[in-house]
Amino acid sequence: MSGKNTETGKNGKSVKPGNTAKNNSVKKAGDTAGSGAAGNPAGNGEKKKSPNRGTMKKVLCYIRRYWFFVVLSILCAAVTVALTLYVPILTGDAIDYIIDKGFVAFDPVLSIVKKIVVVVLFTAVSQWLMNVSNNRIAYHVIHDIRREAFHKIEILPLKYIDGHSYGEVVSRVIADVDQFSDGLLMGFTQLFTGVITILGTLLFMISLNGKITLVVVLVTPVSLFVAAFIAKKTYSMFKLQSETRGEQTALIDEMIGNQKVVQAFGQEDEVLERFDEINGRLEKCSLKAIFFSSTTNPATRFVNSLVYTGVGLTGAISAISGGITVGQLSCFLSYANQYTKPFNEISGVVTELQNALACAARIFELIEEEPQIPEAENAVVLKDVDGTVALEGVSFSYTPDQKLIQDFNLAVRAGQRVAIVGPTGCGKTTVINLLMRFYDVNSGSIKVSGTDIREATRASLRTGFGMVLQETWLKTGTIRENLTMGKPDATDEEIITAAKAAHAHSFIKRLPQGYDTVIGEDGGSLSQGQKQLLCIARVMLCLPPMLILDEATSSIDTRTEIKIQNAFARMMEGRTSFIVAHRLSTIQTADIILVMKDGNIIEQGSHETLLARGGFYANLYNSQFAQ
């Protein structure tokens, strides 16, 4: 095993498909909302309100902590919009003083220009304040949400974590929160200012001239219709595109992830053919989707130019009859531009907000997930654990309809070795899950040192066990940090002694920074065997009264294993230990061997008595010598 070969496809999956899925869902959600917006952008929010109302309330709870900035933001937005709308009026007024050769009133023009300068400075300041407060609200809210989500992860029952893919939970904490913050930020800045702008513009326009206002109000919705129409048409195209893309990603994932197998069987041409077929379909539907969706901008721009022309026409004609001045006309023209813009933006914002709410709902689902059963109020801190473990009438199953462990009794005296054997998937790990109280028994009880483990604090129970699992897990950090997880105040000597006992010292020494070498996520560049040695050293350092070894040496070659076995043997001296192992040779010396099959303990006894019985264990044992 060169180690090189085993890497294939290990990391392949986690990264991209998750992302694509996110993009797809965003795209989809966006388009749904877009098509839903047809003709009734405001009603769109109304329609989906009921499931969203609860979420909205929770979001508001988070925002409430920053009420000061919310108020500030709203005030600044109002000021910004009002002042922004005021500038075209000032410009118009100024233009009315610039009539023709010799007919220019310089004094009023100068005072207006001065006014514009002042107004502009004020606007800019309030706009900046608004942006900054919005940032503050959005970033702090997501900070709080992330903190809470992470907090929840630490107290979620194992059942939830085992039952959900890591990617899914991570994407809630990362991608969904991000999407939510984008939507929130955009929602704050644009929805509010957009609405105020529309209302303000209308107000100003009506105060100037009702007729022209009517033209603007009548023509503008056309651009919304056009946008909604296009969104509706393109929805199915985008859906097809994302489906096809998903299909292609799946193929890429499968084939590139297992490129070596593809090559070993010379299937390159067949695979490429399949790829090209999907690729061709993708080209067609992508072109359609991209082209049709890209017609939105030109089309709305065209409608806006119609609004502009309409204002020009009615404005110019009423200017002839003296209804309005030329300056007011110029003011109207710039309003016509400003008025249509927020409309286009708002439909986007509504989509974005809905998306954000959907993401928020997913995050809250996690945050509100039922935590593990809280510690009993009078929970005992287990101290001076003597190592007796008793399982009395224990029944347990992961799902109610699939019985697993039933009425299981076992009494372990202090210092005994219990080995658990059986084929893969027979439930060996379940016993460990129960001992560590990762799962609670359905009925019966488990007692450690005579105390029911449900009456003890989790921390004191778990630190009473030293656990080495088959899946080696190390945290990002230095080797030293990893080793001292169970004993933060360990001295250098203690650490080195433990590492030597686990036969890890020699390779640690050779690492660039020795014990201070930083290892990446999941052990980074260390080999599986090296990681396992570190996990063993980690337990050897804190020497708890009880041990759990779940295939603890599965990744270590047998020669090193023998050397470690000696260290294990020394460590197990006087400690109650539970050993799960594949290799029968490592468990022959156990005091009690539990033979499990399909979740049941079918045989129980010492090596000799089990062999003599000639049952399942004897069979299993003898098969390794079969020809």
Next chain:
Amino acid sequence: MKKLLSFLKDYKKESILAPLFKMLEAFFELFVPLVMKKIIDVGIANGDRPYIVRMCLLMVALGIIGLACSLTAQFFAAKAAVGCSTKLRHALFSHIQGLTYTEIDDLGTSTMITRMTSDINQVQSGVNMVLRLFMRSPFIVFGAMIMAFTIDVKAALIFVVTIPVLSVIVFGIMMITMPLFKKVQKGLDRVLSKTRENLTGVRVIRAFAQEQEEISEFGEENTALTKLQMRVGRISALTNPLTYIVVNLSIAALIWVGALRVDAGIITQGAVIALVNYMSQILVELVKLANLIVTITKALACAGRIEKVFEIEPSMVYGDKAEYEKKKAEAGNTAPVYAVEFKNAGLTYRGAGAESLSGLNLKVKPGETIGIIGGTGSGKTSVVNLIPRYYDATEGEVLVDGINVKDYPMEALRDKVGMVMQKAVLFKGTIRQNLKWGRQDATDEEMFEALEIAQAKDFVDTKDGKLSAPITQGGKNLSGGQKQRLTIARALVRKPEILVLDDSASALDYATDAKLRKALRGMREKLTVFIVSQRAASIMHADQIVVLDDGHVAGIGRHEELLAGCEVYQEIYYSQFKKEEGKGA
């Protein structure tokens, strides 16, 4: 970039027409303020209603032409972008398929998948945006300025000052924030990996009661991220207010200069309005351009990464077919003495500091079974990887049927070898489709025969549809042992001359493992079999056993010989069998 541009070459027409039509659209857009000026200066001034209507119709016409141009441009842009990315995807996929194991190891699977999917998508949208906007935005910015010059040179000088100032603000802020955004991304990555770590390591974290420490560590990362986000936010929050100030101050200046010029009779009232309009247009386009540049930078980075993959050349040259046929014909009359021969073979993986295998000398007669045993990382897999030439021996040579593997055409060599890898990989489809990977024209009987030998017939028979039973992606609907047995059957369907089992019975219990070996021995065609294993029981009956220790050969021989004379073998053996029982078995 060159390589990527070559994909756009096939869409030369589209790539030229798209920006061209975009410019036409912009061109017509630039006329609108001028028409409005006419309406004010001529229409309103003279009270000429029909003139106003005519001018408005002209504006509508400009709008329609603009729309038509723009739609055309969008179509060509989409076509070029999508077409180019489709070709790119094909080329990249087929390039990756041509890479050898060495390059695949170097690149890593997740990298290749990212290049194939999200990177190409980014490039596609980059190309699309460039074709659409890259010409249009600068054109409008400078076009507006030129139009201003046609109205009045002195007033236009304000544009000359404003445009650079605006550009400095927009692009300056972008330059400052872009690296900061990268930092934010890194901060987010840290938060992500912390979250992930706490899910994958939940058992260990709880076993060591580390929850509080983890919460406080996460808190630090999270707060650091928020601080960083706030910092970037404060800077990018400046863009809007600053540009707003500059544009409106310029408008104020335009009004003042306009007042002077109108008073002097040089320009008209309508001209002042037109100038103000042009100024507003510039701002919108500059902001678009800034966003475009962000997209382009991203797309360029992706393109660069894709390019890097293209630059990787497969490190192997396969033997010439004719040459091989000739050699084969020469040796053809006499059956080769050795099916596989290692001559002082060694292998150093690229980038590795030390040899993974060195100085292996081994002669394998056809029909022999070879066991390879040794500790983790002792070079077992390296040995078998050299036979089908997944990697080239970096030292010495490897011969199959008396011919150096380097002289074989790829197919001829791989056809001879049935490989069962450590990791049991199956593909989405049916059992039959998966077995056919071994050989396309295999019949059902042949498949069942292979399944029988691989000890897989029993469970395949229990499946609905038997050979047509579906296999989900990655074979998730099968147990580890079932998958392994199917991969063995797949290799057997191939009817190879050499079968390699690379630790591929690890998920089988001892009894099934033994049955499998027995069935292999009982096959009609005598296969040359290589069994790699950690279990002494799996290889102890082999004709020759190669004992490896840290890349070196610790011993070659039969079980009894090795047990008598090879220290490493003894250690391995007795670690699995207690002494007295080992003798008894």
